[in-house]
Amino acid sequence: MSSLSDQELLHFARQVILPEIDEVGQAKLKQAQVTIFGVGGLGSAAALYLAAAGVGQLTLIDHDRVETSNLQRQIAHSLESIGQSKVLSAAKRCQQLNPFVNITTINEPVDVNFNFNSINSSDLLLDCLDNTATRRLVNRFSVTQQIPLLSASAVRFEGQISLYNNDPFAPCYDCVYQPLNSARNTLENKATANDDDASSCFERGVVGPVVGVLGSMQALETIKVLTGCGTSISGKLLVFDGLHATWQTINVSKKSDCPVCNQESNIS
Numbered sequence: 001m002s003s004l005s006d007q008e009l010l011h012f013a014r015q016v017i018l019p020e021i022d023e024v025g026q027a028k029l030k031q032a033q034v035t036i037f038g039v040g041g042l043g044s045a046a047a048l049y050l051a052a053a054g055v056g057q058l059t060l061i062d063h064d065r066v067e068t069s070n071l072q073r074q075i076a077h078s079l080e081s082i083g084q085s086k087v088l089s090a091a092k093r094c095q096q097l098n099p100f101v102n103i104t105t106i107n108e109p110v111d112v113n114f115n116f117n118s119i120n121s122s123d124l125l126l127d128c129l130d131n132t133a134t135r136r137l138v139n140r141f142s143v144t145q146q147i148p149l150l151s152a153s154a155v156r157f158e159g160q161i162s163l164y165n166n167d168p169f170a171p172c173y174d175c176v177y178q179p180l181n182s183a184r185n186t187l188e189n190k191a192t193a194n195d196d197d198a199s200s201c202f203e204r205g206v207v208g209p210v211v212g213v214l215g216s217m218q219a220l221e222t223i224k225v226l227t228g229c230g231t232s233i234s235g236k237l238l239v240f241d242g243l244h245a246t247w248q249t250i251n252v253s254k255k256s257d258c259p260v261c262n263q264e265s266n267i268s
């Protein structure tokens, strides 16, 4: 199965030596297509680590340009890339870490006009976005196309991450983050309250390493999904409190009335 060259085996030696990954897992990473929505703080960490880890095909989607105030946390970018598109800036850094990675950049907003067909062949979607409306669009695409979605968010000193893998008994993003007028239990209320919106970093602030922690977790969980090692975080919401250095694991369940993943409502 291995389609790795001697150069690649040398490049990824510290990872290939792990029995959980081995040459077989490294070859799976090389064959994988991962699409990253947003190359801000979360996407910077995720894209750099996934490129470095040897994922073969990365698609980076973002319509923003690099600004000075991004550099405090969006470490894929640099002073020299201010004013450039974030996808090109991040692609350059990824390529510097791994000359074998193929990168596609999409410098467009993700809204109802976005051409999701162009990313139909993705093996995994990473939600590194900063607003709920776009997250819901991406979730709908994930459910419709049955492509797993790794979603994370970060604000202030806090962050959250979960995997929505389209298991028939596991929740989708919309099951967990239901609109505010829906009935929810206390823990999910907390989860929703911590979900951000488009201006969250601007209005509420965020500590750079917190987006690094969550973006790195997205990269780690991506490697696990693609190689099949370890325990899945599907059905679990991991909540990070950076101020008090704690992780909390909340079990999250599928909602029978979810308008996105409930099969009966999808048919109607």
Ligand SMILES: [Zn+2]
Residues within 6 Å of the ligand: 171, 172, 173, 174, 175, 176, 255, 258, 259, 260, 261, 262
């Ligand atoms: Zn759902």
